[in-house]
Amino acid sequence: MGVGKSTVGQLLAERLGVGYRDTDQDIVSEQGRSIADIFVDEGEPAFRALEKAAVHKALSGHDGVLALGGGAILDDETRALLASHRVVYLSMDVEEAVKRTGLNTARPLLAVNPRRQWRELMEARRHLYEEVATAVVATDGRSPEEVAQAVLDALEWKEA
Numbered sequence: 001m002g003v004g005k006s007t008v009g010q011l012l013a014e015r016l017g018v019g020y021r022d023t024d025q026d027i028v029s030e031q032g033r034s035i036a037d038i039f040v041d042e043g044e045p046a047f048r049a050l051e052k053a054a055v056h057k058a059l060s061g062h063d064g065v066l067a068l069g070g071g072a073i074l075d076d077e078t079r080a081l082l083a084s085h086r087v088v089y090l091s092m093d094v095e096e097a098v099k100r101t102g103l104n105t106a107r108p109l110l111a112v113n114p115r116r117q118w119r120e121l122m123e124a125r126r127h128l129y130e131e132v133a134t135a136v137v138a139t140d141g142r143s144p145e146e147v148a149q150a151v152l153d154a155l156e157w158k159e160a
């Protein structure tokens, strides 16, 4: 969460000359309310069901760069579907995470104690990100443009 998937995804799509989609944006457009409102109104399990449907729809109907929400990989079927795609895991350390996510309320799972919550989520999820990743790209100390370039380099290296 906050590592730059949405920001870098758009830059990457521009660089590649392909389309860009973001499953959080798809959910917000379809539902007509924010991610935070969905969490408050219906709770996390309901959000995860919407997210699963949005990811599955995007993976079958979109040819380009897709940014997922950070929790999409919690679902077993979603991870299985990702196995036939090139998946980039963007990483950062906790201090960078606090800087990038600390000053807004858009991410309900980080609303109370961002540092502790981000660290706990990563402890629970890191192995799942590693499981689905074709490439891992560290983002600390890199601008979004530099991260997009590092993603291109990592994927070309994988293709060679």
Ligand SMILES: Nc1ncnc2c1ncn2[C@@H]1O[C@H](COP(=O)(O)OP(=O)(O)O)[C@@H](O)[C@H]1O
Pocket (backbone or CB within 6 Å): 001, 002, 003, 004, 005, 006, 007, 008, 067, 100, 101, 139, 142, 143, 144, 147
């Ligand atoms: N490489 C970077 N360096 C510094 N700030 C970044 C970087 N990538 C993204 N950001 C900033 O971090 C915040 C979270 O980015 P976002 O793309 O929404 O992340 P995600 O989609 O992974 O949650 C935004 O304010 C964005 O401008």
Ligand SMILES: O=C(O)C1=C[C@@H](OP(=O)(O)O)[C@@H](O)[C@H](O)C1
Pocket (backbone or CB within 6 Å): 001, 002, 005, 006, 024, 035, 068, 069, 070, 071, 072, 106, 107, 108, 109
């Ligand atoms: O990691 C998570 O559980 C979440 C990440 C968010 O997306 P970003 O990873 O784009 O911030 C968003 O889907 C929601 O707040 C839950």
Ligand SMILES: [Mg+2]
Pocket (backbone or CB within 6 Å): 005, 006, 022, 024, 067, 068, 069
């Ligand atoms: Mg995002």
